[in-house]
Amino acid sequence: xxxxxxxxxxxxxxxxxxxxxxxxxxxxxxxxxxxxxxxxxxxxxxxxxxxxxxxxxxxxxxxxxxxxxxxxxxxxxxxxxxxxxxxxxxxxxxxxxxxxxxxxxxxxxxxxxxxxxxxxxxxxxxxxxxxxxxxxxxxxxxxxxxxxxxxxxxxxxxxxxxxxxxxxxxxxxxxxxxxxxxxxxxxxxxxxxxxxxxxxxxxxxxxxxxxxxxxxxxxxxxxxxxxxxxxxxxxxxxxxxxxxxxxxxxxxxxxxxxxxxxxx
Amino acid sequence: xxxxxxxxxxxxxxxxxxxxxxxxxxxxxxxxxxxxxxxxxxxxxxxxxxxxxxxxxxxxxxxxxxxxxxxxxxxxxxxxxxxxxxxxxxxxxxxxxxxxxxxxxxxxxxxxxxxxxxxxxxxxxxxxxxxxxxxxxxxxxxxxxxxxxxxxxxxxxxxxxxxxxxxxxxxxxxxxxxxxxxxxxxxxxxxxxxxxxxxxxxxxxxxxxxxxxxxxxxxxxxxxxxxxxxxxxxxxxxxxxxxxxxxxxxxxxxxxxxxxxxxxxxxxxxxxxxxxxxxxxxxxxxxxxxxxxxxxxxxxxxxxxxxxxxxxxxxxxxxxxxxxxxxxxxxxxxxxxxxxxxxxxxxxxxxxxxxxxxxxxxxxxxxxxxxxxxxxxxxxxxxxxxxxxxxxxxxxxxxxxxxxxxxxxxxxxxxxx
Numbered sequence: 044x045x046x047x048x049x050x051x052x053x054x055x056x057x058x059x060x061x062x063x064x065x066x067x068x069x070x071x072x073x074x075x076x077x078x079x080x081x082x083x084x085x086x087x088x089x090x091x092x093x094x095x096x097x098x099x100x101x102x103x104x105x106x107x108x109x110x111x112x113x114x115x116x117x118x119x120x121x122x123x124x125x126x127x128x129x130x131x132x133x134x135x136x137x138x139x140x141x142x143x144x145x146x147x148x149x150x151x152x153x154x155x156x157x158x159x160x161x162x163x164x165x166x167x168x169x170x171x172x173x174x175x176x177x178x179x180x181x182x183x184x185x186x187x188x189x190x191x192x193x194x195x196x197x198x199x200x201x202x203x204x205x206x207x208x209x210x211x212x213x214x215x216x217x218x219x220x221x222x223x224x225x226x227x228x229x230x231x232x233x234x235x236x237x238x239x240x241x242x243x244x245x246x247x248x249x250x251x252x253x254x255x256x257x258x259x260x261x262x263x264x265x266x267x268x269x270x271x272x273x274x275x276x277x278x279x280x281x282x283x284x285x286x287x288x289x290x291x292x293x294x295x296x297x298x299x300x301x302x303x304x305x306x307x
Numbered sequence: 308x309x310x311x312x313x314x315x316x317x318x319x320x321x322x323x324x325x326x327x328x329x330x331x332x333x334x335x336x337x338x339x340x341x342x343x344x345x346x347x348x349x350x351x352x353x354x355x356x357x358x359x360x361x362x363x364x365x366x367x368x369x370x371x372x373x374x375x376x377x378x379x380x381x382x383x384x385x386x387x388x389x390x391x392x393x394x395x396x397x398x399x400x401x402x403x404x405x406x407x408x409x410x411x412x413x414x415x416x417x418x419x420x421x422x423x424x425x426x427x428x429x430x431x432x433x434x435x436x437x438x439x440x441x442x443x444x445x446x447x448x449x450x451x452x453x454x455x456x457x458x459x460x461x462x463x464x465x466x467x468x469x470x471x472x473x474x475x476x477x478x479x480x481x482x483x484x485x486x487x488x489x490x491x492x493x494x495x496x497x498x499x500x501x502x503x504x505x506x507x508x509x510x511x512x513x514x515x516x517x518x519x520x521x522x523x524x525x526x527x528x529x530x531x532x533x534x535x536x537x538x539x540x541x542x543x544x545x546x547x548x549x550x551x552x553x554x555x556x557x558x559x560x561x562x563x564x565x566x567x568x569x570x571x572x573x574x575x576x577x578x579x580x581x582x583x584x585x586x587x588x589x590x591x592x593x594x595x596x597x598x599x600x601x602x603x604x605x606x607x608x609x610x611x612x613x614x615x616x617x618x619x620x621x622x623x624x625x626x627x628x629x630x631x632x633x634x635x636x637x638x639x640x641x642x643x644x645x646x647x648x649x650x651x652x653x654x655x656x657x658x659x660x661x662x663x664x665x666x667x668x669x670x671x672x673x674x675x676x677x678x679x680x681x682x683x684x685x686x687x688x689x690x691x692x693x694x695x696x697x698x699x700x701x702x703x704x705x706x707x708x709x710x711x712x713x714x715x716x717x718x719x720x721x722x723x724x
Contacts, residue, residue: 064432068418075420146415147433148392148407304394305323 055150065157070164084165085172088120095237107239110268114176118264119236121173125166126202127227133158133206134223137214141307151300155206185269194263197282201255204289207296214307235261252277255285313485313516314367319399321360321385359385361540372511374531374548375520376555378570382540383520387487405484408434414474419463423454426462430477444480452476472499479506485516524552567688577680581615583672584608586687598695599665599704599712603658609674610651618644622656623671626710665694666706
């Protein structure tokens with residue numbers, strides 16, 4: 044009964060348009076329901092930037108090296124917001140679409156997948172603000188910008204990987220839903236977003252970069268802002284751990300997916 | 308395996324654990340794992356198992372239209388879910404050749420905020436259609452559902468009838484090799500139901516393999532050459548539709564065509580000591596059609612779980628807008644059954660004169676003891692009343708004249724008298 048891996052991939056390919064339509068639905072509905080529409084994609088990281096700049100930048104006097112603190116925080120918050128939003132929406136995507144899961148067959152992985160795809164639009168919108176900030180602060184990227192595509196792929200991999208795990212667990216254990224916001228908050232502070240990596244002693248960094256967000260988000264920021272602190276070993280470690288998380292998430296999802304319709 | 312077979316089901320079982328909290332809490336899972344470790348498995352767990360399918364085997368040839376009947380909980384829907392890979396069998400094998408479409412619900416995944424057009428694309432792609440196919444079919448879908456004026460209106464403004472029509476129209480334009488349909492004809496007004504039936508027939512004639520579940524037995528008879536009767540998760544009978552329906556109906560202790568199987572209707576209330584099993588509309592003189600002004604018999608079959616006294620019955624007629632027009636009951640006539648023994652029974656209500664204008668009406672039925680509902684089925688069956696030439700003028704009593712038809716005559720009087 045369980046289709047082999049090649050069959051599964053073939054089927055995924057067959058249903059590729061459904062991924063688009065589900066993502067399109069998520070985006071359309073969100074923008075139809077929210078009065079501010081696309082502005083939310085910008086407001087979230089911008090508000091974060093203002094708050095963190097006030098409390099950490101001004102009050103606590105956090106140093107951010109050669110980069111002004113507001114843009115430093117924003118460049119980290121934009122990819123982080125993508126990660127956190129995808130976790131939130133994709134993690135609830137199966138139970139939120141239980142009517143689909145119990146009534147129609149399609150590769151279930153499309154549900155968290157569509158949330159991740161829909162999030163990319165917000166990421167693109169919030170990145171445009173980053174562009175404006177870069178113009179304002181007159182910051183140009185350097186050669187490390189070439190890393191950006193790989194880093195974005197890594198960001199999507201880790202987001203989808205963790206989401207598949209959460210979405211599948213959520214079907215069986217509704218506790219996950221309540222644990223997720225807390226976990227996301229913890230994760231934020233384990234990732235160099237409001238503080239620079241230099242705040243952490245060098246000997247701890249290889250260990251911390253096992254957190255895929257560590258190397259990927261710091262890498263995205265350094266690549267975009269042309270910072271001298273691009274940490275290649277940390278980026279590579281994080282990309283590797285993102286891939287591992289993706290594979291683990293996918294395998295767990297595939298093993299759990301047979302019982303989704305019965306348990307949900 | 309010959310390549311003429313579209314579907315092969317080999318000894319399939321499906322087990323459900325009853326009473327299990329559907330959404331396990333993590334705490335319970337941890338406690339459960341610990342108790343399993345310490346060897347203290349909960350004994351109660353094992354006793355509550357339901358075999359929704361219990362060794363089902365069947366083969367369906369390519370191009371065959373197969374009917375599936377059975378009482379509520381017989382496993383019909385579970386079988387369709389297993390066939391369409393929504394759920395997996397506990398044991399056994401299922402092989403389905405070709406592209407599969409399943410229609411277990413009309414309008415799955417419709418979203419209120421999206422327009423009709425947007426929902427066509429969304430629902431179509433959920434059902435497995437390609438965007439190109441939808442582009443090609445959209446005009447026909449809109450035409451079929453008759454919603455062209457509202458195509459760009461959010462469907463939250465649609466009436467429930469419009470939603471149903473749209474949902475069915477999309478599914479009717481699915482071009483899969485195999486199609487599973489679960490009880491979707493029970494929706495919409497009479498005209499649309501006819502359209503659905505004929506489109507279902509076309510689906511079958513197009514060389515497509517169809518499995519069709521319905522409690523509307525005349526639809527099954529109309530559409531399917533072969534029928535399978537499922538009972539308690541097993542194939543009870545498999546053969547030509549007429550034969551299978553005959554034995555299926557015989558199991559209710561009644562016969563003939565316009566008979567509604569009420570056992571599979573889930574929406575009902577009452578204590579259930581007496582349960583309605585079928586409702587049969589019997590037009591006069593062996594006619595198949597009910598006309599305005601006809602005499603009409605409605606026959607209820609019921610089953611008592613134990614000996615009951617003072618059993619009351621009622622039949623309600625609702626308009627197609629849900630207004631209760633009238634109720635014929637044993638309370639008003641003082642004709643309660645003094646005693647009804649355990650087991651099946653039948654009772655007729657004979658209506659002298661069906662004073663209703665032509666149109667679609669809905670019948671409800673109930674059975675009650677002295678002060679307690681035993682079984683109330685609000686939507687038991689549909690009643691089509693056709694125009695009649697009551698006055699012999701060839702001018703018919705027609706729907707545009709209202710709902711109630713009063714037999715009348717006009718008497719001119721001269722001004723002087």
